[in-house]
Amino acid sequence: MKINFRFFLLLFLLVFIQLLWYNHLKLYGRFVPIIYIYPFLILSFSQNNLQLILAFITGIFLDIFLHTGGIFAAVTVFIIYIRRLFTIPFLHQNRRNEEQINPLLFSFNNKIIYYGLAIFFTILFLNLLESFSFSYVFYKVPLFIINTLLSLIIIIFIDYLFINKING
């Protein structure tokens, strides 16, 4: 996927849902799927600079509405910058360094690994930066796994119902 009108529409929609989930939906106060990052994860691995700037703006936007300083900005930029690493389990090194890799063309299993790792580390770093406490983060790891699974279900749903249909 490229940065185009459809990308911005999806980003706006998912950021809105993310804010709604954090501020207005309850789900026992524990279960918060991270979905706003999905539009960035499906961008091809080129156009890196523009992606970083957009990731930063999205993060700052979330920080303003969630009163979290610059935590979302720092984590979103970091995850987008290193996201190539999440393909290590299934892509050969030579293939991984190619500029035009399109994550939407990954197989189902590879998508689960790629999205899963990206979301898990997003949740982990968000909590680590927010609490500045390793003991707190280790205690919450089982919850991060549940939140990752919850996010994956939603993302795979969006991926197959809307994105693949449009691309196909």
Added chain:
Amino acid sequence: MTRLLKFMMERKSLLLFLFLEFFAFTLILRSNLYLNYKHNHFVTEVSGRYNNRVHNITRYFELNQVNRKLQEENSRIKNKKINKINDSIDFLTWKNFSVIPAVIITNQFQFSNNHIIINKGSKDSIQPGMGITGTKGIIGTVVKVSPHYAAVLSILNNKTSISVKPKNSNHFGFLKWEGRSPKILTVEDIPLDAKINISDTLVTSGNSNIFPKGIPIGIITDIKKLKGSKNYSLKIRPVEDLTDLNIAYILNNKYQKEYLQLKDSINEN
């Protein structure tokens, strides 16, 4: 110079990444100083307006719940009126306070440092440092104010430190939150001399002048005596369901400024 420019051009992505991270971390560090920076008002006002609009849509689904809570509170106030003579000492501390009702627009409890936004701001005489209660017990203190909204530091925050005491004794300790569950708060520093039992109620001590004496906070669920310590470590269940807040009351201590001036003058001497 040419080599430096060439080096920078080759690694422009890395440099941009480092620059954005540096900027984001600067914001994080500044926000940790209780968000006392210039765009304070702007951030509170913008997020307040957005959340207020969303709240206006969602609140219709919560009207039954709000009604039930108000009915409960009415009956509690009626009972308190009857017992007013017995509570005469608490009443003396209450008379310094005026109460401003507000609606909670957003309530976070997913982070380890949570905030609440209420629909009253500086135009309603709200100021940072004022205490906030829900319909049953305390919920936080005001930290930021814009003309129409205020950001409240929830007691579900690892910066929380509120002076509390058992209802039937005057030994006081400090309320903390470890960030694990919104249903579990901890209280440290209550001396072993205090006679406390499981199911006892903890209330505000009134020491800080932010909250009057005697507002319920929670019920003791676990008592630990730490080895080598002269104090208890308590776990308490908050009386207010901090994941389900609709109405807030801002407590304005009319003599807070005078109290702080006096305290400062003592410290200077």
